[in-house]
Amino acid sequence: EPEVTQTPSHQVTQMGQEVILRCVPISNHLYFYWYRQILGQKVEFLVSFYNNEISEKSEIFDDQFSVERPDGSNFTLKIRSTKLEDSAMYFCASSITADTQYFGPGTRLTVL
Amino acid sequence: EDQVTQSPEALRLQEGESSSLNCSYTVSGLRGLFWYRQDPGKGPEFLFTLYSAGEEKEKERLKATLTKKESFLHITAPKPEDSATYLCAVQRIYNQGGKLIFGQGTELSVKP
Numbered sequence: 001e002p003e004v005t006q007t008p009s010h011q012v013t014q015m016g017q018e019v020i021l022r023c024v025p026i027s028n029h030l031y032f033y034w035y036r037q038i039l040g041q042k043v044e045f046l047v048s049f050y051n052n053e054i055s056e057k058s059e060i061f062d063d064q065f066s067v068e069r070p071d072g073s074n075f076t077l078k079i080r081s082t083k084l085e086d087s088a089m090y091f092c093a094s095s096i097t098a099d100t101q102y103f104g105p106g107t108r109l110t111v112l
Numbered sequence: 113e114d115q116v117t118q119s120p121e122a123l124r125l126q127e128g129e130s131s132s133l134n135c136s137y138t139v140s141g142l143r144g145l146f147w148y149r150q151d152p153g154k155g156p157e158f159l160f161t162l163y164s165a166g167e168e169k170e171k172e173r174l175k176a177t178l179t180k181k182e183s184f185l186h187i188t189a190p191k192p193e194d195s196a197t198y199l200c201a202v203q204r205i206y207n208q209g210g211k212l213i214f215g216q217g218t219e220l221s222v223k224p
Binding site for chain 2: 031045048050101
């Protein structure tokens with residue numbers, strides 16, 4: 001069964017450093033998403049991406065964040081200068097029709 | 113403001129003891145309501161999508177129902193492997209990006 005994959009599973013970084021989180025969505029899906037979950041809190045929407053552009057972004061998704069689909073299979077989230085409060089699980093999701101979304105296993109980001 | 117509230121926050125059941133989880137929502141036009149299962153340290157795993165009041169979906173021991181204000185996830189004769197956090201999310205109509213708004217989840221523990 002096709003699934004969303006994410007790398008790395010755990011990323012540790014120093015405050016102020018840049019990180020890139022990578023995702024491979026399900027191959028025939030057209031809509032791509034990033035969510036995050038701070039420990040003990042709700043899953044929060046960050047950004048949606050369709051047809052090579054951002055469809056919607058949340059207040060969290062400020063100028064420090066960017067997304068890219070560099071080729072036909074990968075979808076990345078970049079955080080330019082990480083802060084302590086960026087520590088969270090980051091989930092990638094994909095969907096055929098912006099309807100039911102399938103999530104990856106997540107990347108745990110720890111900012112020291 | 114769109115909002116999703118789940119109750120109870122935590123539920124402990126004995127194996128075989130049926131129960132229900134509640135998801136109350138406020139959204140300016142519902143496109144869909146989604147149930148996910150999340151195991152510790154993992155990504156949300158899709159269970160059901162419901163679109164209109166009166167709709168029901170079933171999968172093994174789980175049955176999801178929807179009204180105009182809330183959804184229920186009924187668990188019949190649960191087993192220890194059903195232990196997980198169950199997440200409810202809604203999607204607003206006319207939202208092209210497909211953003212999901214999550215509740216805080218119900219943590220289910222099933223003891224043998």
